[in-house]
Amino acid sequence: MTVRAFWLAWQFLTRFPVPAVGFDGPTAGRSLLCYPLVGLLLGGLLSGLAASLTGTPAYLLAGILLTAWVLATGALHLDGLADCADAWVGGHGDRERSLRIMKDPAAGPVAVCLLVLILLLKWAALTALLERHDPSPLWTAPLLGRTAILLLMLTAEYVSPAGLAATWLAHADFRAMRWTVGAALLLALGLSGWLPLLAAGLVLWWLRRAALARLGGVTGDVYGAAVELVETTVLLAVAL
Numbered sequence: 001m002t003v004r005a006f007w008l009a010w011q012f013l014t015r016f017p018v019p020a021v022g023f024d025g026p027t028a029g030r031s032l033l034c035y036p037l038v039g040l041l042l043g044g045l046l047s048g049l050a051a052s053l054t055g056t057p058a059y060l061l062a063g064i065l066l067t068a069w070v071l072a073t074g075a076l077h078l079d080g081l082a083d084c085a086d087a088w089v090g091g092h093g094d095r096e097r098s099l100r101i102m103k104d105p106a107a108g109p110v111a112v113c114l115l116v117l118i119l120l121l122k123w124a125a126l127t128a129l130l131e132r133h134d135p136s137p138l139w140t141a142p143l144l145g146r147t148a149i150l151l152l153m154l155t156a157e158y159v160s161p162a163g164l165a166a167t168w169l170a171h172a173d174f175r176a177m178r179w180t181v182g183a184a185l186l187l188a189l190g191l192s193g194w195l196p197l198l199a200a201g202l203v204l205w206w207l208r209r210a211a212l213a214r215l216g217g218v219t220g221d222v223y224g225a226a227v228e229l230v231e232t233t234v235l236l237a238v239a240l
Contacts, residue, residue, distance in 0.1 A: 002030060009034035013146065014042065015074040029171025032150060036184035039146035042072060043139035050135060062126035065138070066119065077145070080224015081118065082111035087221070088214065095215055099160070102221050118232055125235035134238065140192040141234040144200050145227040147184040150177050152218050152226055156208055159217035196237040200230045 007021045009031040021027070046065055053061055070078065083102045089110045091098030107115075129137055154177060158169055188197055204226060211222045 002027070005030035006034045006037070009038050010041075013038045013076070014072055016072065025167055025171040028168045029173060032153070032168055032172055033176055033180045035146040035149055036143055036180060036187075039142035039144070040139060040187070042069075042142040045072070046138045046142070047135050050130070050138060058127045058130040061130055062123050065126055066123050069122075069142075070119075077224040077227035078115055078118070080221040081228045082107045082115055083221040084225040085111040085114045088210075091214065093214070098214055099219070102219060118228055121232050122235055125232070125239040128239040129235065136192045137196065137235050137238045140188050140196060140238075141231040143184060143191075144188050144197070144234055145231040147181055147188070148200070148204050148226040148230045149223045150181050150184075151204060152208060152223060154178060154181065156212060157217035158219070159215055160219045163220050165220050165223065192234070192238055196234040199237040200233045203229050203233045 004021055004027050007018045008023070008027055010016065011018045011021060012031070013035065046069060049068055050061060050065060053064065056064070083104075086104070086108045087098040087101040090101050090108065125137075129135075153165075153169060153172065154174060158165055160166065185197065207222065207226055207229060208218070211218045215222075
């Protein structure tokens with residue numbers, strides 16, 4: 001892991017301004033090891049925002065946090081989730097048709113409905129957690145969301161050779177990635193306990209299984225869907 005690799009990961013996963021980073025394959029590969037750290041730092045920023053607005057009604061603060069969360073990531077992962085939703089419904093079980101739909105920038109009604117539901121669930125869970133004064137999932141959810149990307153990279157074939165992640169994966173250090181995932185999971189366990197970890201693992205297993213059955217592997221959109229589904233699951237698992 002290098003400073004350039006971290007800034008590249010931060011630049012890709014967030015919309016915060018960063019120093020100019022020249023792109024090259026080896027740096028891109030190393031940047032993958034920074035994904036959980038980027039998630040953890042994002043969680044720290046959200047926790048800091050929540051702390052600075054102490055006294056704000058929980059439902060309002062939850063809306064502010066969720067807005068900041070989406071803006072900080074540029075809705076990158078929500079876009080992936082929307083593409084997957086359209087592909088799964090419109091693809092009618094056909095691999096090539098599903099992949100074509102994923103490349104279409106337009107969002108259909110199924111995608112819009114799913115995005116609304118995901119954001120509503122996040123808002124409701126955040127409201128419940130803020131009423132309990134439990135900030136730990138604000139750290140754990142972004143951490144595990146980005147760790148989920150690495151888990152899919154380790155366990156499923158990437159089936160978009162022309163996709164952006166192909167360059168990252170071509171230079172990835174998978175041994176170091178396994179150690180990074182292990183450290184991130186241990187940290188998440190210490191922050192929020194085993195229940196959100198187990199729930200997130202089950203959701204990720206289901207998503208991976210569905211992607212393998214439909215596509216024969218994963219795409220960048222599946223990575224994005226994993227982030228959103230894992231984050232939502234973590235928040236709900238702690239809030240319920």
